[in-house]
Amino acid sequence: MERTLIIIKPDAVQRGLIGEIITRFERRGLRIVGMKFMRIDRALAEKHYAEHKGKSFYESLLDYITSAPVVVMVLEGPNAVQIARNTIGATKPVEAAAGSIRGDFGLETGRNLVHGSDSLASSQREIALFFAAEELISWTRDVDRWILEKVE
Ligand code: IDP
Numbered sequence: 790m791e792r793t794l795i796i797i798k799p800d801a802v803q804r805g806l807i808g809e810i811i812t813r814f815e816r817r818g819l820r821i822v823g824m825k826f827m828r829i830d831r832a833l834a835e836k837h838y839a840e841h842k843g844k845s846f847y848e849s850l851l852d853y854i855t856s857a858p859v860v861v862m863v864l865e866g867p868n869a870v871q872i873a874r875n876t877i878g879a880t881k882p883v884e885a886a887a888g889s890i891r892g893d894f895g896l897e898t899g900r901n902l903v904h905g906s907d908s909l910a911s912s913q914r915e916i917a918l919f920f921a922a923e924e925l926i927s928w929t930r931d932v933d934r935w936i937l938e939k940v941e
Protein backbone atom coordinates (compact mmCIF):
# COMPACT_ATOMS: atom_id res chain seq x y z
CA MET A 790 0.00 0.00 0.00
CA GLU A 791 1.20 3.50 -0.85
CA ARG A 792 -0.04 6.91 0.17
CA THR A 793 0.12 10.04 -1.99
CA LEU A 794 -0.54 13.73 -1.42
CA ILE A 795 -3.13 15.40 -3.64
CA ILE A 796 -3.86 19.13 -3.76
CA ILE A 797 -6.98 20.39 -5.49
CA LYS A 798 -5.43 23.70 -6.52
CA PRO A 799 -6.99 27.19 -6.26
CA ASP A 800 -8.22 27.25 -9.88
CA ALA A 801 -10.10 23.98 -9.44
CA VAL A 802 -11.67 25.19 -6.18
CA GLN A 803 -12.67 28.51 -7.76
CA ARG A 804 -14.18 26.67 -10.73
CA GLY A 805 -16.36 24.48 -8.52
CA LEU A 806 -14.52 21.28 -9.44
CA ILE A 807 -13.80 19.93 -5.93
CA GLY A 808 -16.55 17.33 -6.13
CA GLU A 809 -15.73 16.32 -9.71
CA ILE A 810 -12.08 15.78 -8.86
CA ILE A 811 -12.69 13.87 -5.62
CA THR A 812 -15.19 11.71 -7.50
CA ARG A 813 -12.56 10.70 -10.05
CA PHE A 814 -10.17 9.51 -7.35
CA GLU A 815 -12.98 7.76 -5.47
CA ARG A 816 -14.15 5.99 -8.62
CA ARG A 817 -10.59 4.92 -9.37
CA GLY A 818 -10.73 3.04 -6.08
CA LEU A 819 -8.24 5.05 -4.06
CA ARG A 820 -9.18 5.43 -0.39
CA ILE A 821 -9.19 8.84 1.30
CA VAL A 822 -7.24 8.72 4.56
CA GLY A 823 -6.94 12.47 5.17
CA MET A 824 -8.56 15.63 3.85
CA LYS A 825 -8.66 19.33 4.69
CA PHE A 826 -9.80 22.65 3.23
CA MET A 827 -7.12 25.29 3.79
CA ARG A 828 -5.24 28.28 2.46
CA ILE A 829 -1.57 27.51 1.82
CA ASP A 830 0.69 30.29 3.12
CA ARG A 831 3.91 31.40 1.48
CA ALA A 832 6.20 29.51 3.89
CA LEU A 833 4.39 26.21 3.32
CA ALA A 834 4.30 26.79 -0.46
CA GLU A 835 8.06 27.37 -0.49
CA LYS A 836 8.64 24.10 1.38
CA HIS A 837 6.26 22.13 -0.80
CA TYR A 838 7.77 23.42 -4.05
CA ALA A 839 11.40 23.68 -2.84
CA GLU A 840 12.63 21.56 -5.78
CA HIS A 841 11.49 24.29 -8.20
CA LYS A 842 13.29 27.21 -6.49
CA GLY A 843 15.21 29.22 -9.09
CA LYS A 844 13.13 28.05 -12.07
CA SER A 845 11.46 30.62 -14.32
CA PHE A 846 7.96 29.69 -13.15
CA TYR A 847 8.78 29.48 -9.41
CA GLU A 848 7.43 32.89 -8.32
CA SER A 849 4.25 32.56 -10.36
CA LEU A 850 3.80 29.04 -9.01
CA LEU A 851 3.96 30.34 -5.42
CA ASP A 852 1.49 33.13 -6.28
CA TYR A 853 -0.84 30.57 -7.87
CA ILE A 854 -0.83 27.99 -5.08
CA THR A 855 -1.31 30.65 -2.35
CA SER A 856 -3.92 32.67 -4.27
CA ALA A 857 -7.08 31.07 -2.83
CA PRO A 858 -8.13 28.04 -0.75
CA VAL A 859 -7.26 24.48 -1.72
CA VAL A 860 -8.34 20.99 -0.70
CA VAL A 861 -5.49 18.74 0.41
CA MET A 862 -5.97 14.98 0.53
CA VAL A 863 -3.99 11.86 1.29
CA LEU A 864 -5.06 8.91 -0.86
CA GLU A 865 -4.13 5.29 -0.26
CA GLY A 866 -3.95 2.21 -2.46
CA PRO A 867 -1.60 -0.11 -4.30
CA ASN A 868 0.70 2.03 -6.50
CA ALA A 869 -1.25 5.09 -5.29
CA VAL A 870 1.48 7.55 -6.39
CA GLN A 871 1.55 6.48 -10.05
CA ILE A 872 -2.15 5.72 -10.26
CA ALA A 873 -3.03 9.20 -8.99
CA ARG A 874 -0.53 10.77 -11.43
CA ASN A 875 -2.21 8.89 -14.29
CA THR A 876 -5.67 10.03 -13.19
CA ILE A 877 -4.33 13.63 -12.99
CA GLY A 878 -2.59 13.58 -16.38
CA ALA A 879 0.63 15.13 -17.70
CA THR A 880 1.94 18.38 -16.18
CA LYS A 881 1.16 20.37 -19.33
CA PRO A 882 -2.57 20.14 -20.12
CA VAL A 883 -1.72 20.27 -23.84
CA GLU A 884 0.01 16.91 -23.37
CA ALA A 885 -2.47 15.42 -20.89
CA ALA A 886 -4.53 12.51 -22.18
CA ALA A 887 -8.22 13.11 -22.71
CA GLY A 888 -10.00 11.46 -19.80
CA SER A 889 -7.42 12.65 -17.28
CA ILE A 890 -8.31 15.57 -15.01
CA ARG A 891 -5.87 17.96 -16.71
CA GLY A 892 -6.83 16.57 -20.13
CA ASP A 893 -10.51 17.20 -19.48
CA PHE A 894 -10.43 20.53 -17.62
CA GLY A 895 -7.09 22.26 -18.26
CA LEU A 896 -5.51 24.44 -20.93
CA GLU A 897 -2.39 25.94 -19.37
CA THR A 898 0.45 24.56 -17.23
CA GLY A 899 0.12 27.36 -14.68
CA ARG A 900 -3.57 26.47 -14.15
CA ASN A 901 -3.39 22.70 -14.13
CA LEU A 902 -5.91 22.06 -11.37
CA VAL A 903 -4.33 19.32 -9.28
CA HIS A 904 -1.07 18.31 -7.61
CA GLY A 905 -0.03 14.71 -7.04
CA SER A 906 3.23 13.50 -5.48
CA ASP A 907 5.73 12.26 -8.08
CA SER A 908 7.38 9.44 -6.07
CA LEU A 909 7.00 7.54 -2.83
CA ALA A 910 9.79 9.62 -1.26
CA SER A 911 8.06 12.85 -2.34
CA SER A 912 4.74 11.62 -1.01
CA GLN A 913 6.23 10.94 2.42
CA ARG A 914 7.87 14.36 2.54
CA GLU A 915 4.75 16.17 1.32
CA ILE A 916 2.28 14.31 3.54
CA ALA A 917 4.37 15.30 6.58
CA LEU A 918 4.22 18.96 5.50
CA PHE A 919 0.44 19.03 5.40
CA PHE A 920 -0.80 16.47 7.94
CA ALA A 921 -0.05 15.49 11.51
CA ALA A 922 0.00 11.72 12.03
CA GLU A 923 -3.27 11.82 14.02
CA GLU A 924 -5.06 13.51 11.11
CA LEU A 925 -4.62 10.42 8.93
CA ILE A 926 -7.23 7.71 9.43
CA SER A 927 -6.43 4.05 8.76
CA TRP A 928 -9.64 2.29 7.82
CA THR A 929 -11.13 -0.23 5.42
CA ARG A 930 -14.25 0.06 3.29
CA ASP A 931 -16.76 -2.75 3.00
CA VAL A 932 -16.31 -2.53 -0.77
CA ASP A 933 -12.53 -3.00 -0.57
CA ARG A 934 -12.75 -6.73 -1.31
CA TRP A 935 -14.29 -5.83 -4.69
CA ILE A 936 -11.51 -3.32 -5.48
CA LEU A 937 -8.44 -5.00 -3.98
CA GLU A 938 -7.34 -8.59 -4.60
CA LYS A 939 -6.39 -8.90 -0.95
CA VAL A 940 -7.73 -6.73 1.90
CA GLU A 941 -5.16 -6.19 4.64
P1 IDP B 1 3.65 18.26 -11.60
O1 IDP B 1 2.67 19.11 -10.84
O2 IDP B 1 3.00 17.55 -12.76
O3 IDP B 1 4.43 17.32 -10.72
P2 IDP B 1 6.08 19.87 -11.77
O4 IDP B 1 7.07 19.82 -12.87
O5 IDP B 1 6.46 19.29 -10.45
O6 IDP B 1 4.71 19.25 -12.30
O7 IDP B 1 5.72 21.41 -11.57
C1 IDP B 1 4.97 21.83 -10.44
C2 IDP B 1 3.91 22.79 -10.88
O8 IDP B 1 4.54 23.99 -11.36
C3 IDP B 1 3.05 22.32 -12.07
O9 IDP B 1 1.99 21.48 -11.68
C4 IDP B 1 2.55 23.64 -12.60
O10 IDP B 1 1.48 24.15 -11.80
C5 IDP B 1 3.77 24.54 -12.41
N1 IDP B 1 4.59 24.59 -13.61
C6 IDP B 1 5.52 23.68 -14.02
N2 IDP B 1 6.09 24.04 -15.17
C7 IDP B 1 5.52 25.22 -15.50
C8 IDP B 1 5.69 26.11 -16.61
O11 IDP B 1 6.49 25.89 -17.52
N3 IDP B 1 4.91 27.24 -16.60
C9 IDP B 1 4.03 27.53 -15.61
N4 IDP B 1 3.84 26.71 -14.55
C10 IDP B 1 4.58 25.58 -14.50
Ligand code: MG
Pocket residue numbers: 905906907
Ligand atom coordinates in the same frame (compact mmCIF):
# COMPACT_ATOMS: atom_id res chain seq x y z
MG1 MG C 1 5.79 17.76 -9.21
